[in-house]
Structures are given as C-alpha cells and as structure tokens.
Amino acid sequence: MGPVDTVGIVHTYDSIAVGQSCAVERFVSEDDVLAFARITGDDNPIHVDPAYAAETRFGKRIVHGVFLLALISKVLGHDFPGHGSVAVNISCRFLRPVPVNSTVTVEVKVSEKFEKRRQVKARTYIYNESGRMVLAGEAVFIPPGESSSL
Secondary structure (H helix, E strand, O other), X not given: OXXXXXXXXXXXXXXXXXXXXXXXXXXXXXXXXXHHHHHHOOOOHHHHOHHHHHOOOOOOOEOOHHHHHHHHHHHHHHHOOOOOOEEEEEEEEEOOOOEOOEEEEEEEEEEEEEOOOOEEEXXXXXXXXXXXXXXXXXXXXXXXXXXXXX
C-alpha cells in the first residue's frame, strides 16, 4: 500500500497524484445488512436467514456484494477525494464472501488522471479481517470543485 491520506481532506483534481491512496475500515454489522436488505428489497436468505445460510457452501450469512460496492462509493464521496466528488463509473469483481459482523478495509489508489475531462481513475480494493482481498475493481470520478460534464 502506498502513502495513505488523512481521511476527510478534500482533494481537487490538481491536488490528487497518481499513486496516492486512502484506506478506510468499516465494521459491517447484522443491522447494516438487514437495513440494506429492507432498503433494496434484496432479502436473499444467504444474507438474512441464519438457518438457511448455515446450510450453504459458506456456512453463514454473507454481506451483499453490492453493499461492499456502496462502501467504495462512500469512500469516494466522503473520505477521498471527499465531499463533492461524483462517481462516473465503478466496476468490480467479487472475489470472496464477507461474513456478516466482520470488518473490511476499503482502499482507493489513484492510477491515472485524464486532463481533458479532469477525471481520475483509481483502483479499488476491499480486504477482509485477515487481509485477503475480497473485491477488486476500479472507479472513475470527478473530484470536488470540477465542473466537467459527464
């Protein structure tokens, strides 16, 4: 992992550097998963039913993959680059399940800047409590203060 920024500092296009990164930990509770299921309507029993999940290959309930993707959106819009940023594209591969009631670390690492559109591309990763990667992808975003059109 490269240099990690202090969370909460708002970064503009000009202040962002390739290689810059930010890592944020998040505990994903049972309440989080149940609220996400209620909000989205995704009440798949692998996420919400302990008895059902115990009989699956995972042996327990797992966090919605899209919930994890939303954590990346939260980091981009709140932590790095910060308030006012706009995601243009977020894509990923789900590599491993994340058990309900566990801590994940979301990392965003700047990989490229596009001067013409004043947009930034970053690699995105989520790691489980053991430090194993559970999600890998990338995001393109417009940093705060930019009036670039989508």
